[in-house]
Amino acid sequence: MKVSAADLFVKVRERKPLVHQITNFVTVNDCANATLAIGGSPVMTSSPREVADMVKLADALVLNFGTIDDKALEAMEIAGKTANALDIPVILDPVGVGATAYRTEQVTELLRKVNFQIIRGNASEIHRLMGGDIVTRGVDSGELTISNAELAAQAANKLNSVVVVSGAKDAVSDGKHTSIIDNGNLLLTNVTGTGCMATALIGTFSGVTDDFYAAAVAGISTMSISGELAAAKLQEDEGTGTFRVRLIDAISRMNKETWMHEVKINEEIQN
């Protein structure tokens, strides 16, 4: 698995996949820049009048719940169904699901209508997608007693999708194989959009392969490793503004060699 993920860094810069993202207005610029930094081409339109046409040109579709409203949800359904029909991979980021009844209801509805190849969230969001009753605080993760790896594996089976659970250790599972990634830095939680950008990276990698498990591993670990590299360079008189700039620097400089050298990954096989 490590080798198949590593090869994606070359492929993504060769093919420059077009990644259509229907996302929130808070971190949309960050997601576009992260997509460009890793080698993809972002397009962020969300009008129900044109998303079907746009997704037909795309290599992957990312649906992000950060600031959903009825219009964005209408666009997500149209784009998601179109992508499903054309075998274009669809990636879900259920931001803040569990925080309000609206989010929980709408994501349940969307999961019924659209098939997702990859889903990325924090532990409480993924737990909630499975029908759990943890109360989410705003859009941040709550506290759970199950490990990220176990949660990812259970969710992958239940949701019939590759599932990424982000946290201190990230877990990626397709239900049979589960990778635990021990990279990252706490500063990633002090900058908005690092979760959304991780999903954008996963979407970009899924635009150049059918191995969605490898795409998910490559995407989430790129963000966590970039967080480590950016934090390592931080001088004593610098803060989260500089960290954020160096994070994009690190993504734009990431390649197969750096990734192979930095990634700390363990794979478990479920029975």
Next chain:
Amino acid sequence: MKVSAADLFVKVRERKPLVHQITNFVTVNDCANATLAIGGSPVMTSSPREVADMVKLADALVLNFGTIDDKALEAMEIAGKTANALDIPVILDPVGVGATAYRTEQVTELLRKVNFQIIRGNASEIHRLMGGDIVTRGVDSGELTISNAELAAQAANKLNSVVVVSGAKDAVSDGKHTSIIDNGNLLLTNVTGTGCMATALIGTFSGVTDDFYAAAVAGISTMSISGELAAAKLQEDEGTGTFRVRLIDAISRMNKETWMHEVKINEEIQN
């Protein structure tokens, strides 16, 4: 007052208040990052379908007029009334009020429906909230003959709120006490969102105290001091891009000690 404001820097990092912000699409990312930098947790949803649910989880609510439309105003009213009912502090940033009839009418309407604990604007915006007839140029401040301190004190009494008037010297008043803060740097006017971020900081501090006067002083002075610190580091070959990054750096590094050392504040007591 200086001591009570200083203590908020410790409290905000301990409690990590959730700050719900219904704000504009221009500077929303900056506001989220400023909130995180000082130690809060931002959530920026603005759908009328879920803001009541979200504000119930929040420690403070910020309503920002930067790019209002009918839907955002509907969400502001719902969220504002919910916050009032639950004693969650509500902060208003009347961006650009006075520039168009729509803004002036809508802010007047909102002031009737929602009680604000803190209001922050530039002199022409605050003057307009009081029914003044200065013509605002775009979203920038016009020219007024009254001092910021006097304007803040009058507005605080008239609007029954703590009022912050930003400018070369910032003024904060609860109608009885008025603080004049002599920090800041002209470069703050060459970067978009510094006013909005100041309001986000005020909102974050108001999430950990009932002393809204202290929260307002802590918030507005953090932005002005951070502007000074960022400008002081600027090299000859750098410009407003680097200044903006260092501004967030300075906010993320701000603490009680730095604030006590840097703040230039005078308090007047009104009779």
Next chain:
Amino acid sequence: MKVSAADLFVKVRERKPLVHQITNFVTVNDCANATLAIGGSPVMTSSPREVADMVKLADALVLNFGTIDDKALEAMEIAGKTANALDIPVILDPVGVGATAYRTEQVTELLRKVNFQIIRGNASEIHRLMGGDIVTRGVDSGELTISNAELAAQAANKLNSVVVVSGAKDAVSDGKHTSIIDNGNLLLTNVTGTGCMATALIGTFSGVTDDFYAAAVAGISTMSISGELAAAKLQEDEGTGTFRVRLIDAISRMNKETWMHEVKINEEIQN
């Protein structure tokens, strides 16, 4: 022409033109900061309820198609007609036109209703405005066999507007004179919003002169030269995050002297 463009750098900082921009939610913050960096004052409101009032205060109006929807288009029509009636210059950025039927239809409609003094796009967007049938890939440029200079000249005559075609070499034409600008750096394509920011700069310069050809040359070349200057400073361990910060630095430091020294421009006279 070179001299008349050069003089605009002084004028723009003296007059601080108010530039009303109805633009996309991806790069709106970048556009506001670019406008401020060169010396303008941005206002980005897009509610149909107030754009007519706002544009009356403005020195220029920029309409950007990045994330159009029906509401934004309604606002663009109102603002565009108001600007036309008041002789306020209107600048069009037809982002992604050609990618979807919706975009192509809507821009055709808008061109019928509003007169544009300047239009800026990449080659495939401009080609599409002229009725061409190149298929656009997302919002990026496709491949065309006509030179940017020839395309700009033809488009200027057909669309009765100054036309800027951005690319490896930028071309600006009023139909009679065509300037070819040989500045720029490939890194500009690895950061989102550089096209939109170029249009924002063009809009800002057009707010201080009636010579829209000179304004277009000054705006597009400022972006291309700033890309060169930012790339030249990039250290080995830096990437696109730092490049983007230095790009804004370079815009904020641009002046008549730097521009005269750096610009590589050739003017052709059409018969």
